[in-house]
Amino acid sequence: MLRVEGLHVNRGRTKVLQGIDFAVETGEIATLIGANGAGKTTTLMTLSGLLPISSGHVTLQTPDGSFDIGATSPVDLVRAGIVHAPEGRQIFGRLSIEENLQLGAFLANDKARVARAVADVYERFPILGERRTMPAGNLSGGEQMMLAIGRALVAEPKLLLLDEPSLGLAPQITEEIFDFLEKLNREQGVTMLIVEQNAMLALELANRAFVIENGRIVLQGTGDELLDDPAVFEAYLGVG
Amino acid sequence: MSDYLIQQIVNGLSLGSLYALVAIGFSLIYGVIRLVNFAHGDLLMIGAFMTFGLVASDVVPWAAIPLLVLAGGFAAGGLIERIAFRSISGAPMITGFIVTLSASIAIQNLALIFLGSQPRNFNFPEVFRMRLPLGGADVALIDLVIPVVTLLCALGLTAFIRKTRVGIAIRAVAENPFAAQLMGISIGRLVFLVFGLGGALAALAGLFWAGKYGQINPLMGFLPGLKAFLATIIGGVGSLPGAIVGGYILGFSEIAFVGFLPPEYSGYRDAFVFGLLILILLVRPQGLFGEAEQERA
Numbered sequence: 001m002l003r004v005e006g007l008h009v010n011r012g013r014t015k016v017l018q019g020i021d022f023a024v025e026t027g028e029i030a031t032l033i034g035a036n037g038a039g040k041t042t043t044l045m046t047l048s049g050l051l052p053i054s055s056g057h058v059t060l061q062t063p064d065g066s067f068d069i070g071a072t073s074p075v076d077l078v079r080a081g082i083v084h085a086p087e088g089r090q091i092f093g094r095l096s097i098e099e100n101l102q103l104g105a106f107l108a109n110d111k112a113r114v115a116r117a118v119a120d121v122y123e124r125f126p127i128l129g130e131r132r133t134m135p136a137g138n139l140s141g142g143e144q145m146m147l148a149i150g151r152a153l154v155a156e157p158k159l160l161l162l163d164e165p166s167l168g169l170a171p172q173i174t175e176e177i178f179d180f181l182e183k184l185n186r187e188q189g190v191t192m193l194i195v196e197q198n199a200m201l202a203l204e205l206a207n208r209a210f211v212i213e214n215g216r217i218v219l220q221g222t223g224d225e226l227l228d229d230p231a232v233f234e235a236y237l238g239v240g
Numbered sequence: 241m242s243d244y245l246i247q248q249i250v251n252g253l254s255l256g257s258l259y260a261l262v263a264i265g266f267s268l269i270y271g272v273i274r275l276v277n278f279a280h281g282d283l284l285m286i287g288a289f290m291t292f293g294l295v296a297s298d299v300v301p302w303a304a305i306p307l308l309v310l311a312g313g314f315a316a317g318g319l320i321e322r323i324a325f326r327s328i329s330g331a332p333m334i335t336g337f338i339v340t341l342s343a344s345i346a347i348q349n350l351a352l353i354f355l356g357s358q359p360r361n362f363n364f365p366e367v368f369r370m371r372l373p374l375g376g377a378d379v380a381l382i383d384l385v386i387p388v389v390t391l392l393c394a395l396g397l398t399a400f401i402r403k404t405r406v407g408i409a410i411r412a413v414a415e416n417p418f419a420a421q422l423m424g425i426s427i428g429r430l431v432f433l434v435f436g437l438g439g440a441l442a443a444l445a446g447l448f449w450a451g452k453y454g455q456i457n458p459l460m461g462f463l464p465g466l467k468a469f470l471a472t473i474i475g476g477v478g479s480l481p482g483a484i485v486g487g488y489i490l491g492f493s494e495i496a497f498v499g500f501l502p503p504e505y506s507g508y509r510d511a512f513v514f515g516l517l518i519l520i521l522l523v524r525p526q527g528l529f530g531e532a533e534q535e536r537a
Contacts, residue, residue: 079424094415095415155423
């Protein structure tokens with residue numbers, strides 16, 4: 001699905017990503033864990049085409065074809081199926097819940113399909129359906145996260161990028177969100193790349209995990225392997 | 241009501257509509273990219289000269305002229321975006337002010353070079369200069385047409401922004417451009433559209449201005465542009481209803497100062513109008529419909 005090779009990305013004069021390699025296979029949940037400032041968000045922004053690639057190759061492979069991410073516009077990447085639910089949810093607080101979901105399908109032409117997708121989100125998160133005409137800013141943090149995920153799902157992602165889905169949420173809500181993501185992957189086969197500071201949660205969910213440190217991938221394995229790795233435990237799990 | 245009062249109300253409505261038409265563009269552009277487009281007033285001048293040229297050349301039917309002026313204003317507004325604004329995207333806001341101010345001066349000087357500095361007399365054909373009796377007063381047809389068309393434009397634009405997919409996208413970009421991009425919205429195209437829409441309405445105001453006052457010149461856009469900018473500030477920058485209400489407040493107060501002050505003071509009407517603006521802002525610094533400035537994500 002996604003292949004990242006020797007990726008270097010600078011932000012301003014800072015070399016944030018210093019040659020990272022990883023791959024995400026179709027149908028799996030991959031996670032990128034690491035400390036603040038390691039380059040996790042930068043990686044996702046690059047995959048969405050929002051940051052220029054200094055060197056390296058990123059290729060998205062979907063049933064519709066193969067896309068060189070460095071040479072594809074952000075709009076075309078959304079069209080190709082890379083959908084990004086950003087850090088801090090970033091829902092449109094002044095717009096209604098319904099409008100937020102409609103925007104998720106901004107590029108879709110098939111109105112009937114969009115209506116079905118929106119109805120599907122309301123079915124999964126009934127609270128959103130009950131409040132569909134309310135400004136999204138009135139929702140609680142957990143509800144906003146549901147909306148952010150719902151908005152991404154309406155876009156029919158082939159690869160769903162999730163940046164810190166647990167950020168600022170109560171542990172119980174976080175658990176619900178992660179359960180939902182697991183179900184989404186199992187039932188609909190949505191491929192995901194999740195960036196998390198809450199490494200324990202992410203590793204439990206993920207089939208494949210990468211540890212990023214100072215712009216380099218320093219460890220990789222299945223979620224369970226990394227959970228059992230004493231170095232990972234000490235660096236990322238001991239504190240939490 | 242005395243016929244004098246009726247006459248003044250019609251004048252206020254008409255002038256206020258012209259300010260509102262220009263103010264809408266200021267507010268739209270500011271709302272979406274937080275930029276005050278100082279070249280916006282010059283689009284009124286461009287619209288006036290387009291009208292002048294189309295009427296004088298007599299090659300298109302009358303009914304087509306407003307449509308052509310709208311289209312020309314859209315193109316001119318979009319061109320300002322492409323040439324002046326897009327080239328500096330990502331630069332600090334102050335750069336935007338300077339670039340649009342330079343664009344304004346460039347447009348005015350190009351107009352002076354190619355159109356000449358001499359004011360030109362302009363008249364719509366006889367039938368459009370009709371006067372109508374209204375409650376004892378005798379008002380110009382155009383002073384009634386202007387508010388009606390302005391109202392239709394305002395309603396149409398509001399419906400577009402509230403209901404359509406692109407309108408929702410405009411509001412999304414205004415609130416959070418970063419997240420809007422993640423929805424697959426092309427910010428560049430939307431900004432172009434917003435400059436174009438603002439330009440179309442300003443050019444239409446230029447058509448009306450030419451017909452109402454009967455004289456046009458290359459610098460005619462400056463003062464109305466400045467006043468329309470004040471109207472958006474009174475109404476609350478970035479708010480569409482605010483721009484419209486602000487336009488009418490400005491138009492009515494200007495007419496009222498001229499119409500009801502002793503004649504020896506009416507020459508100072510702008511001083512009174514700007515004084516009123518200061519009073520309003522002392523009470524509501526964010527403008528009538530504006531929201532207090534908040535952190536943007």
